[in-house]
Amino acid sequence: MNLLKIAAYTTAIVSASFVATSYAATLDDVKANGAVTCGVSQGLPGFSNPDDQGNWSGLDVDTCRAVAAAVFGDATKANFKPLSAKTRFTALTSGEIDMLPRNTTETLSRDAQHGNFPGVNYYDGQGFMVRKDLGVSSAKELGGAAVCTNTGTTTELNVADYFRSLGLEYTVVAFEKADEVVAAYDAGRCDVYTTDQSGIAAQRTKLADPSAHVILPEIISKEPLGPMVRHGDDQWFDIVKWSLNCMVDAEELGISSANIDEMKGSDNPGIQRILGESGDLGQLLGLPNEFCYSIVKQVGNYGESFDRNVGPDTPLGLSRGLNALWKDGGIMYAAPFR
Amino acid sequence: MGDNNRTNYGIVNAKPIADRDAPISTTGFIGWLRENLFSSVGNSILTIIGLLFIAYTVPSILNWTLFDAVWSGGADACRENPHAACWTFAGSWWEFFLYGFYDRTQRWRIDLVLWVLYVGVAFVVVDDDVRKTRPTSTILGFFIAIVSMVFMSLMIQHGAPVMWTMAATLITVGLVIWAWGLPNGRSRLGLLLLFAYPVLVFFMLGGGVLGLSKIATSDWGGFSLTLVIAITGIVASLPIGILLALGRRSDMPVLRLVSTLFIEFWRGVPLITVLFMANFMLPLFAPEGANIDQLLRALIGVALFSSAYMAEVVRGGLQAISKGQYEGAMSLGLSYWKMMGLIVMPQALKIVIPGIVNTFIGLFKDTTLVLIIGLLDFLSSVQTASTNPDWSIRSVPYSGYIFVAFIFWLHCYGMARYSQHLEDKLNTGHKR
Numbered sequence: 001m002n003l004l005k006i007a008a009y010t011t012a013i014v015s016a017s018f019v020a021t022s023y024a025a026t027l028d029d030v031k032a033n034g035a036v037t038c039g040v041s042q043g044l045p046g047f048s049n050p051d052d053q054g055n056w057s058g059l060d061v062d063t064c065r066a067v068a069a070a071v072f073g074d075a076t077k078a079n080f081k082p083l084s085a086k087t088r089f090t091a092l093t094s095g096e097i098d099m100l101p102r103n104t105t106e107t108l109s110r111d112a113q114h115g116n117f118p119g120v121n122y123y124d125g126q127g128f129m130v131r132k133d134l135g136v137s138s139a140k141e142l143g144g145a146a147v148c149t150n151t152g153t154t155t156e157l158n159v160a161d162y163f164r165s166l167g168l169e170y171t172v173v174a175f176e177k178a179d180e181v182v183a184a185y186d187a188g189r190c191d192v193y194t195t196d197q198s199g200i201a202a203q204r205t206k207l208a209d210p211s212a213h214v215i216l217p218e219i220i221s222k223e224p225l226g227p228m229v230r231h232g233d234d235q236w237f238d239i240v241k242w243s244l245n246c247m248v249d250a251e252e253l254g255i256s257s258a259n260i261d262e263m264k265g266s267d268n269p270g271i272q273r274i275l276g277e278s279g280d281l282g283q284l285l286g287l288p289n290e291f292c293y294s295i296v297k298q299v300g301n302y303g304e305s306f307d308r309n310v311g312p313d314t315p316l317g318l319s320r321g322l323n324a325l326w327k328d329g330g331i332m333y334a335a336p337f338r
Numbered sequence: 339m340g341d342n343n344r345t346n347y348g349i350v351n352a353k354p355i356a357d358r359d360a361p362i363s364t365t366g367f368i369g370w371l372r373e374n375l376f377s378s379v380g381n382s383i384l385t386i387i388g389l390l391f392i393a394y395t396v397p398s399i400l401n402w403t404l405f406d407a408v409w410s411g412g413a414d415a416c417r418e419n420p421h422a423a424c425w426t427f428a429g430s431w432w433e434f435f436l437y438g439f440y441d442r443t444q445r446w447r448i449d450l451v452l453w454v455l456y457v458g459v460a461f462v463v464v465d466d467d468v469r470k471t472r473p474t475s476t477i478l479g480f481f482i483a484i485v486s487m488v489f490m491s492l493m494i495q496h497g498a499p500v501m502w503t504m505a506a507t508l509i510t511v512g513l514v515i516w517a518w519g520l521p522n523g524r525s526r527l528g529l530l531l532l533f534a535y536p537v538l539v540f541f542m543l544g545g546g547v548l549g550l551s552k553i554a555t556s557d558w559g560g561f562s563l564t565l566v567i568a569i570t571g572i573v574a575s576l577p578i579g580i581l582l583a584l585g586r587r588s589d590m591p592v593l594r595l596v597s598t599l600f601i602e603f604w605r606g607v608p609l610i611t612v613l614f615m616a617n618f619m620l621p622l623f624a625p626e627g628a629n630i631d632q633l634l635r636a637l638i639g640v641a642l643f644s645s646a647y648m649a650e651v652v653r654g655g656l657q658a659i660s661k662g663q664y665e666g667a668m669s670l671g672l673s674y675w676k677m678m679g680l681i682v683m684p685q686a687l688k689i690v691i692p693g694i695v696n697t698f699i700g701l702f703k704d705t706t707l708v709l710i711i712g713l714l715d716f717l718s719s720v721q722t723a724s725t726n727p728d729w730s731i732r733s734v735p736y737s738g739y740i741f742v743a744f745i746f747w748l749h750c751y752g753m754a755r756y757s758q759h760l761e762d763k764l765n766t767g768h769k770r
Contacts, residue, residue, distance in 0.1 A: 037556075039712070042709075042718065042721065042722055042725070043721065043722040043723075043724070043725030043726070044725065045725060045726070045727035045730060046727060049722070049725060049726045049727065050434065050439070050722060050723070050726070051726065051728075052430050052431045052433065052434050052723070052726075053433075053434070053442070054433075054434055054437070054438065054439045054440075054442070079554075079556055079557075081556065081712045082712050082714060082718070082722060083712050084710060084712075087614075087618065087710060087711070087712070090618040091618060091712065094618045094619070096617070096618065096632070096712075177721065178725065179721065179724060179725060179735050183735065186732070202727060202730060203730075205730040205731070206730050206731065206732050206734075206735075207732060208420070208421070208732055314727060315727040315728060315730055316727060
């Protein structure tokens with residue numbers, strides 16, 4: 001008893017004295033490390049995947065490379081740390097990683113508890129896939145269904161909300177990894193597979209008979225996916241935010257990795273500002289003035305990144321949809337470089 | 339008249355009647371079937387169910403894994419035939435599975451380390467007296483030659499500097515020739531491997547010395563990372579475990595209390611918790627700027643965890659040694675350490691070989707848990723590869739898991755066989 005008390009007090013004192021550590025100046029840490037360390041998903045088609053040579057690619061990976069290009073002028077100075085959905089926030093708050101571009105849905109509670117969202121790199125929405133022979137044409141007919149999904153994600157919560165609002169019974173069959181969810185669905189352990197629509201498109205190719213399944217028309221949630229940074233470091237927040245904005249604004253201005261060197265000579269003041277030919281916008285962030293030039297030159301603009309990773313010519317075959325520029329009927333809209 | 343004599347009483351055999359064959363129903367294959375498979379109604383039913391089960395599963399398993407499987411041709415070949423194993427997946431990705439994200443120009447360093455490991459282990463598991471007999475020496479020689487050729491060509495393929503390839507050849511071949519001639523070369527090389535090898539691995543993989551470039555541990559991955567974690571755990575856990583076991587049986591109260599607390603703490607928490615704490619919680623507690631390498635933290639966690647298990651295994655062996663052995667040793671005037679080192683430990687460790695190897699095998703497989711803290715070990719490298727959109731094919735994850743299981747099985751079964759061999763060799767009549 002006495003021993004226990006002593007142990008308890010000691011633990012309390014020791015932890016109290018150490019816990020009050022804050023992390024500021026991520027930019028300095030990143031510069032000291034010589035690379036940006038990003039937590040990414042353990043393999044999500046189109047968002048972060050290594051190839052058989054060990055090179056990462058994907059939309060989230062491009063976000064990380066953009067920040068590396070902005071800070072170092074070299075997009076290869078990025079390290080990737082694969083994280084599961086459950087450990088991602090701990091890794092961010094503990095300082096293990098500098099930013100978390102890991103297809104994370106921006107929500108109020110995450111923003112309040114775990115970190116800040118500098119922007120959105122993909123607007124997604126949750127959908128359902130069912131077997132054709134189930135004879136279901138709408139999610140409203142899914143009463144009593146068993147639903148396969150990932151643990152610790154917003155998809156699990158969205159399903160709960162959706163079914164409750166319709167007053168339908170359902171059971172959840174949840175797994176840690178996307179692969180396990182698909183395998184369980186394919187093996188018939190549940191009737192419905194639900195995740196973000198980008199995910200459904202990718203996982204459908206893994207089914208025994210992809211044509212025997214149908215994606216239901218309902219989209220039951222808003223899923224703005226974006227990178228996260230730690231609370232309490234405004235400068236780093238801004239750097240990530242404007243790295244994202246740079247890619248979107250560059251597409252809007254018609255600047256791509258192919259034509260950027262011609263564009264550099266343009267006398268359009270907007271293009272001059274964004275490429276750092278005039279003004280000192282980069283310096284305001286603590287970056288080189290031509291940071292956006294490095295991003296677009298090495299990573300590409302948002303449209304290039306989209307087409308390369310998830311676009312129609314990839315196995316995922318997604319169309320721009322919501323992720324088109326605001327000029328083209330989407331909602332990708334970035335604040336101006338000024 | 340033949341063999342029979344006719345008498346007044348009837349026919350009497352002149353000779354003993356020759357033995358007849360046993361009835362066909364009790365001999366040969368049919369007899370064996372009746373005896374073992376159809377001895378009663380219940381057994382007959384079970385047999386038929388069993389046979390049906392085999393007939394139902396085995397052909398499809400064989401078809402899936404072997405006959406219909408895709409052995410070459412890359413992702414496209416697997417996409418055309420998604421209902422059979424996709425072994426070309428392992429063929430295309432084997433470098434990623436073995437080296438992870440390790441710098442492509444430096445992978446020869448891992449080749450070198452693996453080369454020394456496999457040659458050394460092959461040499462050390464063959465006993466001195468058997469090594470010089472005909473078939474064994476030839477087999478061992480062939481094995482070492484093949485392994486050397488494989489890894490040497492890998493080193494060259496990965497662009498190893500000529501100097502390093504030569505040095506590796508000299509060291510490996512030199513060590514084997516040196517140890518081959520010695521009367522107890524096996525144990526000498528074994529000791530050398532045990533203590534020098536981890537140092538070699540650390541410097542070769544980490545770099546920063548002898549003109550080798552530094553490679554961050556976050557780039558280590560694949561099967562080589564699995565080996566690093568397993569070897570660290572195995573090499574560290576035995577000595578620490580022995581000390582803890584002795585401490586727990588010590589007469590000194592403080593030492594006993596500390597050892598007991600240590601063992602019970604580490605044994606009482608799940609390995610996942612240990613890894614999770616080491617990885618994510620320690621940096622929160624640690625003062626700012628104290629940046630201990632992530633892999634190192636995980637390694638320390640694994641080593642402490644496995645030592646606690648090892649301590650209890652060794653303590654089990656110590657309990658089995660009768661008091662007379664201690665008293666005999668003391669009456670000879672041996673000091674505590676000499677008594678333990680010369681009398682007690684050799685007997686105790688011999689008894690618990692199955693337990694020790696059991697712990698090693700468990701540890702080897704537990705290394706896969708590091709995937710939850712974002713280290714890319716063998717299993718998670720295969721999982722990651724199977725999510726690649728180009729390989730988004732139904733058969734790929736299953737093939738990947740079977741491949742992982744097979745490689746793990748090879749290594750664990752190797753350890754198990756060696757442990758059986760040791761038991762037989764050291765058997766002094768305590769074994770049934």
